[in-house]
Amino acid sequence: MNTHAIEAQYPFKRSTQVQLRFNDIDALGHVNNSVYFQFFDLAKTEYFAGLQVEADINWCKPAIIIANVNCSFLAPTLFQEPVEVLTQVSHLGNKSLTLLQHMVNRDTRELKSTCATVMVNLDPETNQPSPLPQVWRDAIVAFEGHE
Numbered sequence: 521m522n523t524h525a526i527e528a529q530y531p532f533k534r535s536t537q538v539q540l541r542f543n544d545i546d547a548l549g550h551v552n553n554s555v556y557f558q559f560f561d562l563a564k565t566e567y568f569a570g571l572q573v574e575a576d577i578n579w580c581k582p583a584i585i586i587a588n589v590n591c592s593f594l595a596p597t598l599f600q601e602p603v604e605v606l607t608q609v610s611h612l613g614n615k616s617l618t619l620l621q622h623m624v625n626r627d628t629r630e631l632k633s634t635c636a637t638v639m640v641n642l643d644p645e646t647n648q649p650s651p652l653p654q655v656w657r658d659a660i661v662a663f664e665g666h667e
Contacts, residue, residue, distance in 0.1 A: 525594055526634040528620055530666055532606035534570060536563035537626070540599055551597040557589070560621050560635045563605035567619070571659040583653075587616065588638040595632050602626040609660050612667050615649040616640045617660070 538559045546552040597603055604626050611618040616638055623633040643650040661667055 525592060525631055526590075526620060526622075526636050528606075528608065528622065529610060530608060530664065532608050532622070533663065533665075534563070534567045534607045536566045536605045536607065538562065538603050538605060538623070540597070540601065540603065542599070545599045548596075549598060551599075553593055556591060556593070556623065556633050556635070559603075559605050559623060560591075560637070563607045563621060564619060564637070567607040571656075571663055573655055573659045583641055583644065584617075584639045584656075585642050586637055587640045589635065590637075591633060591635045593633050595630055597623070597625075597632045603632065609664055610636070612652075612657065612660055612664075614651055617652065 540551065544551050544555045602625060603623055606622045606624060608620050609617050610620040619635075619637045619639065621635040621637070622631055623635075624631055640649050641652045642648070
């Protein structure tokens with residue numbers, strides 16, 4: 521494994537197929553590095569939607585925000601390459617969680633990129649970190665099978 525890869529401690533249970541578009545490709549014929557973040561965001565959205573949390577979410581008042589993102593580009597992704605993003609919560613803290621994502625070739629399973637995103641629950645009234653809602657914690661633990 522590449523020394524810059526962030527290894528998964530648990531099996532991935534969510535996979536999001538990504539369709540590469542012509543405008544995702546740079547002059548070298550690779551997916552541009554800035555585009556990977558769009559793919560990771562798409563998979564992040566699908567991950568949280570798939571938890572099917574039955575809570576009233578007001579998307580105009582963000583609660584869980586991104587505090588840190590680290591991405592490693594391990595191998596070029598080429599146009600028309602079949603890729604998917606694997607997503608998991610690798611750490612569940614009191615006020616934050618860490619998402620680990622791997623972008624892989626669907627056919628060869630070659631690891632193209634890894635991304636770790638720390639997300640913090642923010643109280644919109646005080647603008648300060650606050651405990652993750654129990655309904656979210658319960659849904660994540662139930663889906664992932666670990667804390």
